[in-house]
Amino acid sequence: MKTLDRKLQELFPEILSSLQASIRIPSVRSAAEEGAPFGREVGRALDHALCEARRLGLRTGECDGYVGWAEIGDGDEMVAVLAHLDVVPAGDGWSLPPYGAEVREGRLYGRGAMDDKGPAIGALWALHAIRSLALPLHRRIRLILGTNEESGMADIPHYLQAGGESPRFGFTPDGDFPIVAAEKGQLHIDLRGALPLPRQIGLKKLTAGTAINVVPDEAVAILSCPDETAAAKLGRVLNEDASARGISLALRGSGAEPLEVSLRGRSAHGSTPERGVNAALLLMDLLGETVDESWACRLKEVGSAFLDAPEGRKLGLAISDAPSGALTCNVGLIEGGESSFRMGLDIRHPVTADAEELLTRLRGWAQGESLHMELLRRKPPLWMPQESELIRRLQKVYREKTGQEPSLLSMGGGTYAKALPNTVAFGPRFPGDPDVVHKADEYISLDSLLRTVQIMAAAMVELAS
Ligand SMILES: [Zn+2]
CATH class of the missing domain: 3.30.70.360 (Alpha-Beta Plaits)
Known part of the structure; x- marks a missing residue:
């Protein structure tokens, strides 16, 4: 697994510029257009990510502009990473341009940096790294990119209704580390x-x-x-x-x-x-x-x-x-x-x-x-018990990657995990880090971004093996 970490470190400059390009698209929901049910900019953000995926040689698919996906591997079963490309409006109080994607003192600033473009684009590159190292997988790994998490969550239900495949296991990097195992x-x-x-x-x-x-x-x-x-x-x-x-x-x-x-x-x-x-x-x-x-x-x-x-x-x-x-x-x-x-x-x-x-x-x-x-x-509530296979495998990855105890969290609010079966929230916010989501001057530190991508990549391999 050291090689996977190293590979992602080498790729990091490209990951960063790919993410910056995504943040520069102000993908706030607006009026529906042909092929873009949540508005033009949300559609552009999805197009950008799928273009990147194709450029990297990943298989891609799309469901009526609601959801896109990128996939690697073979096998009957699939494990999923669920992330989203829509963002909440910038709001006031920013000291840097909210869609400027500027890097200052080791932090990448911009709406969506943490929620959820950083993890989404990061996961795309994790798929690329796993594929380019030809790591052995027993299941396919699919990154599912939603576009309506922030304003109604109509995206994943549409995908499932249209016959979109459900994962054997999944995680959504749209909450907190270590693992959100219970949501009221x-x-x-x-x-x-x-x-x-x-x-x-x-x-x-x-x-x-x-x-x-x-x-x-x-x-x-x-x-x-x-x-x-x-x-x-x-x-x-x-x-x-x-x-x-x-x-x-x-x-x-x-x-x-x-x-x-x-x-x-x-x-x-x-x-x-x-x-x-x-x-x-x-x-x-x-x-x-x-x-x-x-x-x-x-x-x-x-x-x-x-x-x-x-x-x-x-x-x-x-x-x-x-x-x-x-x-x-x-x-x-x-x-x-x-x-x-x-x-x-x-x-x-x-x-x-x-x-x-x-x-x-x-x-x-x-x-x-x-x-x-x-x-x-x-x-309905979401609860993955401690002894379930999904939790055990994610805990193993988190312990190995961070050296920290992978305690299980519970939340009163619901995460994106509720949208997809067999899925829990896993990252991207580390324990003790400030909560910048939906606030002015949202950022992700470059160090956290790399660590998150490395943990996600390891988790993908673990769940797919
Ligand atoms: Zn989110």
């Missing part, structure tokens, strides 16, 4: 309910949240008052109550205008709601305390089932297991008006949990609260 299951739930009509103070509008999988950092309620005196009094009471609880509140509106109440919390990812402060739940609670109306009481009561309970304990959902940890429950979206409201829940459950059982408990509670419940999305 996901339930997205919509709850709707009626609100009693007001006697004096009415709720014109209640809004919080930008996405179901984010803890809302701001919640806004617009209240209508019968007159100026009532509005002034309500404003005073809200302010007093908020400051007594240490909540930051802003009030707007004067005279006969509706009173706008906005409350700040702290955002966090929906898979780690315990790290945030949910502004929506705090506002529902505050309104229930200060506004003497039955609609406000109702909001408070429903919200109280989730307030300070990101593990779902008040609903009897607080379960956990050894491979993946505790259930989490995030109230990500709230919308309300005069006579009704709705909430969006993002629940991440442990891999060994019975999702049906959880849904039954939740339905029971919703019924008791006269809420209509709808399951919007259900993603």
Whole structure:
């Protein structure tokens, strides 16, 4: 295996320039075009990679512009590396051009450097190195290049539906090293309910949240008052109550205008709601305390089932297991008006949990609260046990290549691995490295890039032998 490492080191200047060319294509999703279902630039990034593959003499294939692949070896069975060539928009705050692919102090900067063009193009060259050394393989190795990981994941389902081959084993270098062996299951739930009509103070509008999988950092309620005196009094009471609880509140509106109440919390990812402060739940609670109306009481009561309970304990959902940890429950979206409201829940459950059982408990509670419940999305968990062949083989490679203990990780969020059977996330971020994915000044260090390519190459050979 030393020869494979050496070969990749020799190839490294070419790997780097191939990757730079890919990063210079701003492959953010845009309107579909003929042969490019996720837009022109995404299509160009796929064309570029497949051109490189053909130039290196690899077999290639494509599925309607959704997915491309490059393959080496013979045999009935195939092992896969799953990577993607689409990127999220650059966003603000860059100190270098996001599509410039500049190298500074041993780091290659650019959108996609880490997520996921570095691993994707690196894996292409790993195939080339394995082939050029004529290493013995018992299975084919296929690099599957997706183009829609960042905005809907319609790519791999399309490939599988079109009869695309599933791997015997696979890994996706689109997560963390050592190995992400467990990814929680996901339930997205919509709850709707009626609100009693007001006697004096009415709720014109209640809004919080930008996405179901984010803890809302701001919640806004617009209240209508019968007159100026009532509005002034309500404003005073809200302010007093908020400051007594240490909540930051802003009030707007004067005279006969509706009173706008906005409350700040702290955002966090929906898979780690315990790290945030949910502004929506705090506002529902505050309104229930200060506004003497039955609609406000109702909001408070429903919200109280989730307030300070990101593990779902008040609903009897607080379960956990050894491979993946505790259930989490995030109230990500709230919308309300005069006579009704709705909430969006993002629940991440442990891999060994019975999702049906959880849904039954939740339905029971919703019924008791006269809420209509709808399951919007259900993603099953992913769990590869320690003793499975895939995990054992990846662990062996990681231990040999790094000298580090290949501990198994679990995640609340889902990786690309869920898209393909028999697949787990393996790299590219090393333990302790900063998380630069989707951020300004995304980079991959040249040293990490080479090490990642060497580890991926060794893993490909290991899984294919
Ligand atoms: Zn990614």
